[in-house]
Amino acid sequence: MTADDNFYARFWGVRGSIPCPGPSTVRYGGNTSCIEIHCNGSTIILDAGTGIRELGDMLMKNGPVDTDILFTHTHFDHIVGLPFFAPVYSADNTVRLWSGHLVPEHSLEEVLCEMLMAPLFPIPMDIMAADKVFNDFKCGESFTLKCGAVVKTGPLNHPNRATGYRIEFDGHSICYVTDTEHVEGQLDQNIVDLIAGADIFIYDCTYTEEEYPNYKGWGHSTWEAGVALADAANVGTFVVFHHEPTHDDAFMDAIAAQASAKRPGTVVAQEGMVLTP
Numbered sequence: 001m002t003a004d005d006n007f008y009a010r011f012w013g014v015r016g017s018i019p020c021p022g023p024s025t026v027r028y029g030g031n032t033s034c035i036e037i038h039c040n041g042s043t044i045i046l047d048a049g050t051g052i053r054e055l056g057d058m059l060m061k062n063g064p065v066d067t068d069i070l071f072t073h074t075h076f077d078h079i080v081g082l083p084f085f086a087p088v089y090s091a092d093n094t095v096r097l098w099s100g101h102l103v104p105e106h107s108l109e110e111v112l113c114e115m116l117m118a119p120l121f122p123i124p125m126d127i128m129a130a131d132k133v134f135n136d137f138k139c140g141e142s143f144t145l146k147c148g149a150v151v152k153t154g155p156l157n158h159p160n161r162a163t164g165y166r167i168e169f170d171g172h173s174i175c176y177v178t179d180t181e182h183v184e185g186q187l188d189q190n191i192v193d194l195i196a197g198a199d200i201f202i203y204d205c206t207y208t209e210e211e212y213p214n215y216k217g218w219g220h221s222t223w224e225a226g227v228a229l230a231d232a233a234n235v236g237t238f239v240v241f242h243h244e245p246t247h248d249d250a251f252m253d254a255i256a257a258q259a260s261a262k263r264p265g266t267v268v269a270q271e272g273m274v275l276t277p
């Protein structure tokens with residue numbers, strides 16, 4: 001990576017469901033979903049899982065923070081890091097928060113405030129002094145962020161709904177597609193359309209094809225279904241993501257070997273990994 005790289009992804013949390021720190025997950029990492037997209041000198045954040053804590057600490061070292069957090073959905077593993085994201089506590093900072101799965105029944109501000117409500121949590125939202133701007137959009141809409149990135153969105157197949165993202169900047173694209181379940185033997189056309197020709201395609205690969213029958217209907221997919229989507233949509237790099245917490249480093253190494261044998265160039269997400277489209 002060189003200093004003039006102005007669009008790249010860095011992984012701060014790669015797990016699904018619940019953090020799983022410990023000696024058996026130290027290489028791939030134990031934090032839940034959080035990805036930093038560095039774009040044109042700004043930071044876009046994908047989901048606020050537990051990985052967002054360390055990202056926030058890094059951002060705080062570089063002066064006032066002005067960032068956009070795009071939420072796929074509001075299941076706990078994707079939002080629970082928000083109150084530990086240091087930039088939200090300083091009035092010097094601006095945090096724009098986006099979600100597309102809640103309207104018309106709910107709003108993002110309402111749902112996040114509920115998570116932070118006593119006796120579930122001691123710190124209410126109004127103590128977070130940053131300038132917070134909540135943006136509820138209708139999944140399927142497109143919009144442009146302050147940094148200049150164009151964001152396209154599409155619906156995923158997940159309980160309580162979820163939004164897939166395609167982030168485009170300077171002729172390159174990174175797609176973030178989690179949490180979602182495939183239908184066996186079929187391609188999800190919403191996803192194929194969203195990711196068509198993308199440089200990087202990050203996908204919910206919670207289970208292996210062998211494990212999947214035990215978890216049908218839980219809203220998650222497999223790396224094998226991800227490879228089929230990646231091939232159908234002619235994407236560049238396919239990234240295995242949202243790892244099952246019981247999959248230790250040895251298990252993830254085996255998935256990495258199998259997935260890259262099936263689709264050369266496939267990458268299994270690890271904490272700290274940087275990918276440039």
Ligand SMILES: [Zn+2]
Nearest residue numbers: 016017077179
């Ligand atoms: Zn999840």
Ligand SMILES: [Zn+2]
Nearest residue numbers: 073075158179
């Ligand atoms: Zn979920």
